[in-house]
Amino acid sequence: MNTKNFWFLMTLGVYQVSSSPISFCPDNSDVCFQWAVPEAGNENIYFQIDAPTSYQWIGLGIGKQMAGAAMFLVYEDGQGNVTVSNRNGKGHSMPLFGDQDSISLLDGSGVKDGRMVANVLYKNSGKLDLSGSSDWIMAKKQGASLASVDPDESITVHDSHSAFSINLAQASVALDSNPFSENNNNENGVSGGDATGVTEANSNPNNNLILAHGVILTVVFVAVYPLGSLLMPWLGKWYIHAAWQMVGFLAMWAGFGIGYVVSSDLDIFFDQTHTRLGVVVVALLGMQPILGLLHHMQYRRQGRRGAFGHVHIWYGRALIIMGMVNGGLGLQLTGASDVYIIVYSVVAGVSALLYAGYSTFKAIKTEKKK
Structure with a gap:
């Protein structure tokens, strides 16, 4: 192998390693998340919420705690797909209905093989620093399906929650398109992601x-x-x-x-x-x-x-x-x-x-x- 080809392959290898979503399952549970940030730098964030259908709802939030957090709830819609809802955290009470225009449910979302998956595009609009670590929280509730397409569906209190930090600078992907779809996985260098860039906090300190x-x-x-x-x-x-x-x-x-x-x-x-x-x-x-x-x-x-x-x-x-x-x-x-x-x-x-x-x-x- 000549020197030119060697350095080309090395560069390609580094590019593919760095171009990968961050994947994380808090508390080593069966609920997992992925984050991806396009290199284009247009403030878009892609994330995936993946959980068994034994959960009534799953929530992923931006912030250290429920109060003031931007929450993204996912639950079954009763029609083979999922509903994603953007809500505003209000302490230890049900999050309030928020701006739904900032999120989009992408291809690949749905209910299959006993799991509900939501691939989501979040239009960050400069609210979150994409060049370093940011605080996130997660909450989950087991129970019967809500079977609702209403993004303002009432929910009951969570069974457990976790807090962690995500270094979004390490979640870079090449394309500004759904990184979780099969068509884009190879082009983005995605192979399921990894937990690099995650710092897990004490789950229930209070x-x-x-x-x-x-x-x-x-x-x-x-x-x-x-x-x-x-x-x-x-x-x-x-x-x-x-x-x-x-x-x-x-x-x-x-x-x-x-x-x-x-x-x-x-x-x-x-x-x-x-x-x-x-x-x-x-x-x-x-x-x-x-x-x-x-x-x-x-x-x-x-x-x-x-x-x-x-x-x-x-x-x-x-x-x-x-x-x-x-x-x-x-x-x-x-x-x-x-x-x-x-x-x-x-x-x-x-x-x-x-x-x-x-x-x-x-x-x-x-x-x-x-």
């Missing part, structure tokens, strides 16, 4: 913290505070009531601290109804120990309940109910299923009714004694 936040504050507002408020009329021992409520008070601040860490990490602190109301309720409850102390001091001087006592009691009751309501808003924010929301609503509702009923009964009984 899930345990979200669970801890929810469990702690549910116990505090649905059980500890209501029961503690009834200990005084039941037992007549102010120090038992105070000690019990102080345990709940400290637990509340621990739960709030966890919530602050998570919401700050997700960039939704004081940006959602749940986080706003949570801050207000916890801040107002910060006054309760002081009001309780003033009530106790006034009672010892006067021998009866005074203004501070009435404020302490009704102020606390109102905030407990607000806390219960906010728990339901928190479940909605996480995208919890209707079953969990209904169960929480029933338990919180029963607790609130028992609490209100007994409080009313005691108030009427006290008035009759007078």
